[in-house]
Amino acid sequence: MxxxxxxxxxxxxxxxxxxxxxxxxxxxxxxxxAGADVALCPPFTALAxxxxxxxxxxxxxxxxxxxxxxxxxxxxxxxIPMLADLGVQGAIVGHSERRQYFCESDRALQLKxxxxxxxxxxxxxxxxxxxxxxxxxxxxxxxxxxxxxxxxGVNDDRLADVAIAYEPIWAxxxxxxxxxxxxxxxxxxxxxxxxxxxxGAGERVRILYGxxxxxxxxxxxxxxxxxxGALVGGASLDAASFAxxxxxxxx
Ligand code: 13P
Numbered sequence: 001m002x003x004x005x006x007x008x009x010x011x012x013x014x015x016x017x018x019x020x021x022x023x024x025x026x027x028x029x030x031x032x033x034a035g036a037d038v039a040l041c042p043p044f045t046a047l048a049x050x051x052x053x054x055x056x057x058x059x060x061x062x063x064x065x066x067x068x069x070x071x072x073x074x075x076x077x078x079x080i081p082m083l084a085d086l087g088v089q090g091a092i093v094g095h096s097e098r099r100q101y102f103c104e105s106d107r108a109l110q111l112k113x114x115x116x117x118x119x120x121x122x123x124x125x126x127x128x129x130x131x132x133x134x135x136x137x138x139x140x141x142x143x144x145x146x147x148x149x150x151x152x153g154v155n156d157d158r159l160a161d162v163a164i165a166y167e168p169i170w171a172x173x174x175x176x177x178x179x180x181x182x183x184x185x186x187x188x189x190x191x192x193x194x195x196x197x198x199x200g201a202g203e204r205v206r207i208l209y210g211x212x213x214x215x216x217x218x219x220x221x222x223x224x225x226x227x228x229g230a231l232v233g234g235a236s237l238d239a240a241s242f243a244x245x246x247x248x249x250x251x
Contacts, residue, residue: 003206005222006163006229007246008039008124009236010064010092010210015042017049023239024053030243031059036229038246040236041092041124044078051087062124063091065098068111080119090122092231094150096169106149114153117161124163124231125150126210127190131170139168140189147193159194159201163208165231166190171211173233180220183209187226215241218248 015023020042031038039060042050050061067077083091093112098104109125116123127146129139147164154162166187171178178186187207195202209221210231221227229249236242 003204003228004035004037005249006037006039006124006206006208007242007249008041008062008092008165008208008229008231009242010041010095010231010233011043011046011237012064012097012233013043014237015046017046020046020050021053024050024059026239027243028054028057028059030239031057031246036246036249039089039124047083047088048086060089060122061087062122063088064095065093065104066091066112066116068108068115080115080121084119084121088121090124091116092124092126092165094146095126096128096167096172100169106146109150110153113150113162114158117154117158122161122163124165124208126165126167126231128167128169128172128211134168134170139186143186143190144193147190151194151197156198156201159198160204163206163228164190164194165208165210167210167231169211173212175212177212177214177217177221178209180224183221184224184226187224191226213245215244215248218245219250222248223250 039062040050041062041064063083067074067079071079094109113123127143129142133142168178190207191202194205206228208229208231209227213230213232214235
């Protein structure tokens with residue numbers, strides 16, 4: 001089974017629209033990613049600028065969050081039709097920073113993931129354990145809970161249209177990257193969870209690694225059998241660094 005790898009840049013709360021345009025101009029000539037999907041996830045305020053700058057290229061544009069309702073009295077939120085109207089192709093959902101600081105719940109994810117799929121957008125679902133959970137050998141219990149809950153509203157025939165990012169929280173922004181064994185083991189476990197719902201979907205679903213990915217460690221992580229790409233935070237803010245990570249994809 002060949003899965004198209006995905007390398008995505010999660011800029012978090014970085015870059016104005018102007019800075020985002022300059023990044024795309026610097027990135028495009030550096031990309032030679034035939035056979036892989038490459039996505040930028042800018043803040044809402046830079047989405048339109050990135051969609052415009054990326055037009056005519058294969059670069060994909062995803063938001064970092066989205067609300068599950070089509071519209072309504074939800075001050076400060078952005079809907080899926082609003083993203084689709086801009087030409088945005090998907091959204092990160094369930095990032096640990098949103099779960100931790102903004103009370104993103106499994107219940108909301110149960111609505112967000114199928115709503116994105118129904119609109120033809122890519123949900124990039126983030127899951128991962130804390131350091132305490134890993135030390136308490138609770139990693140699998142946590143991943144099982146997060147994956148089961150977030151995918152509960154997705155029909156088996158759409159499971160493979162979700163992309164999942166395994167991001168151990170202790171590896172995010174810490175420089176403390178998961179070892180290849182840890183990344184492979186957790187991602188194979190997540191694949192088995194999806195495979196438990198539907199065997200074919202388990203084979204086809206793309207599962208990325210995220211957490212302190214850098215040009216120095218990307219090749220080793222991206223070569224792992226179950227790792228289908230990377231979700232990159234800090235090292236994605238510089239075009240040369242992000243392009244080097246994309247270039248680390250095997251063959
Ligand atoms: P870092 O690459 O900065 O550790 O961030 C990872 C992340 O949270 C991507 O979503």
